[in-house]
Amino acid sequence: MKRTILISGSAGNLGQAVTGRFLRDGYQVVALSQLGHPEQAHSLRQLFNHHPDLDVRELDALNEKSARAFVDSLSGKYPTVEAAALLVGSFAMGGVAETDEALLDRMISLNFKSAYLLAQPLFGQMKQQGGGRLVLVGARTAVEANSGRGVLAYSISKAMVVKLADLLNVEGKAHNVITSVVVPDIIDTPPNRADMPGANFDVWVKPEEIAEVIAFACSPAADRLDEPVYKIYGHQ
Template sequence: MPKTILITGANGGLGAATVKKFLDKGYKVIAVDQSGTHLGFAAAHDNFELKSVDATDEAAVSNFMEEIIELYDNIDGALLLVGGFAMGDIAATDGEALRKMFALNFETAYFFARPLFTHMLEKGYGRIVFMGARPALKPEQGKGVLAYSLTKSLLFHLADLLNATAKGKNVVASVVAPSTIDTAANRKSMPDADFSAWVKAEDIAGLLEFICSEEGNALRDPVYKIYNNA
């Protein structure tokens, strides 16, 4: 039986690359987003399903997770890739800006992680991966993207709390912290940058697959810094 992997933010640049990697490796993929225009390559694949869910709506996520767990019985891994970015130092970051980033970067992950973690503990196996960010680990880079950095930093602490709860069990929360990801959107917003120094979405997808694979089975409390030369 192939492992069943849930991928949120599946229609983004990283999400689409991750869906392709996991399908190529033989996993069953449940892709979650509000649209699927970048996922046409997967539409006819036997191991692919696309579900439309508003990740910012806790009730919608809760209902979806109840349905999907009942349908599949076992969710082996979850890659929680939904997030958002905003510039702004402390002078430019008011409460509204902070709440927006909190909703996009933390709540979207927490709403999925909560039922998934409980399910995985009951089943005795599971991998949850949060998408962190380098500015959350490096204050000199994070000070100009304050709300983004603060809300991404919460994911590292959440992973620590989940791993402390799951100690001694085969359920692990990981955080992947990339530098700038080489996507079409990032190239458009930074046309003069050295794209070769960025991290390719396909390389991150490969790391995510390793985390969920048997080869990564012994890892605990992991944080993965994937920066390339950026």
């Protein structure tokens, strides 16, 4: 029987790379795109040539009731969801002086709440089924203070994601539910290239490199790892 993975943020640059990797690995992929943006779902289906193992759904990842209802509904089609990669996120500049309440709330919502509102029901489901793998996305700025200067709200929101993984692992250890965190530096995407045209793109982390790490984190080869954090900083 095929293993099933849920991937949120699948329409983004990282999400597309992760979706493609798990399809190649033979998974049934439930790919989430943003509610109200049908063009995202359409583009995903086209990108992967309407792959028979790709099930694209639209969801508002910031609506608690919708997220819980969606996870609950999965059991009707997929008896078990063995893994989930929660990739929704956003970035914003701003140091202490520039970070107001609105910016802080936006970063926490897009980076932390988008992960937590899906992770919570998935975690409960995985405990009941006897195991599962969750993968969250942190950031270098969340674990190294010197890297976080000028991106305060973003760094705080990603630090919350890292701490969430710690707490999920405390409770999940007895149930074979392991939460991994990938901690990338700058990801080589078209938007990042446009924002930093003078940078050396060769040293940036490629989405495909992160996808490879996520695939490993969800594989049996990673079963013995305890509270795994994968720092992916590219070629410095």
